[in-house]
Amino acid sequence: MEKSSSPEPKSTGSSILLHQIWNWADERLGLEPIVQLALKKRVPEHRHSFWYYWGGITLFFFIVMCFSGVLLLIYYHPGESSYESVRQITYDIKFGWLIRSAHSWSANLMLASAFVHMFSTFFLKAYRGPREFTWWSGVGLLLLGMIFGFSGYLLPMDDLAYFATKVGLSIPTVIPEVGPWIASLIRGGPEVSAFTVSRFFALHVVVLPALFIPLLMFHLYLVQKHGMSIPESEEQKPESERKSVPFFPNFAMKDLAMWLIALNVLALMAALFPWGLGPAADALKPAPMDIHPEWYFMSSFQVLKIFGQWFPGELGEFIGLAVFNLGLILWVLIPFIDPSSKNGRRSRLATYFGLLALFILLATTIWGYAVLPPATH
Ligand code: HEM
Incomplete structure (x- = not known):
């Protein structure tokens, strides 16, 4: 050879x-x-190139999340003793608090950077052919990432986690006929309990990684196969005027610098704002007044609340759920809806849709936090 x-x-x-x-x-x-x-592989250079870093930043936080998660796994016990094991990690085991804090913060920062990455690829119109599957696999990754967050939130089984999961799992019950059955299947019984923790644990450490990692590989393979897209403003230029740099070593070095900044942000957040642990969950205690989901579910939570106030009974929440899912379907199908995907001519329609989606997401999230009653615990 x-x-x-x-x-x-x-x-x-x-x-x-x-x-x-x-x-x-x-x-x-x-x-x-x-x-x-x-x-x-070459990376285009233009005034929007900054947004090309965000997929890599998301990847970085995901890697930290995996490593810190494996370390937590050494001492965490699901089921009846879950709270006690997290208490030990946080207060008894050397640097346990830091690993736990780094895990929770990296998960949140990963989701935050995935949102930035999604909106930036949206506004750069990177979803247009031949990158439809890159877009769809990305949406899948974000949804799986949010389920990662939801399932991980319950694992310490403190009071906030318990009541927030209880509220979260009441959402599917508004789906007629099958809703209560789905909720009971996820909970492992009529109430959130140690059985729910065991189910969420299996989901969090086995099922979700088994789905997320191959999907991520597929996403990265497609990025490599199609190369980086260029925004419409660059497409107008003749090819001879378009600038690009080699990925190795030029862009990879800048990516690395971004990872270093991301690591610093993570270290600061994890050390200065250590992840808290409330009192152990007690089903007999009244739910705290300010119970609410994590920030990445706040928008959907608030939309359900608004519709719930407009319509009687569970009908409102059902309509809210339907509206939210309709928006998601439009978002997924954007490569087919955006006219510029078909005729190659510039179109502002998708940009207006993206701005509206971003506005609704931000406004309902802020609104959700603004109307929360003061903390009672
Ligand atoms: C959640 C984990 C995710 C990871 C780790 C990830 C990672 C990456 C990386 C490293 C790139 C190449 C560099 C870049 O453009 O930033 C990329 C490109 C891309 N990603 Fe993601 N991504 C994720 C989620 C998403 C989401 C939520 C979407 C959109 C729904 C998405 C859509 C895309 C698209 C369309 C490209 C191609 C960009 C182009 O060609 O210009 N990704 N992703």
């Missing part, structure tokens, strides 16, 4: 050895085409 050409042999002993190891591995694993693909 022909020897591959990378990395280039140098005259020093160690580089010759490295070259030999590389050739040995390449002959057995066929690495050369992968390296060539990576070396071929």
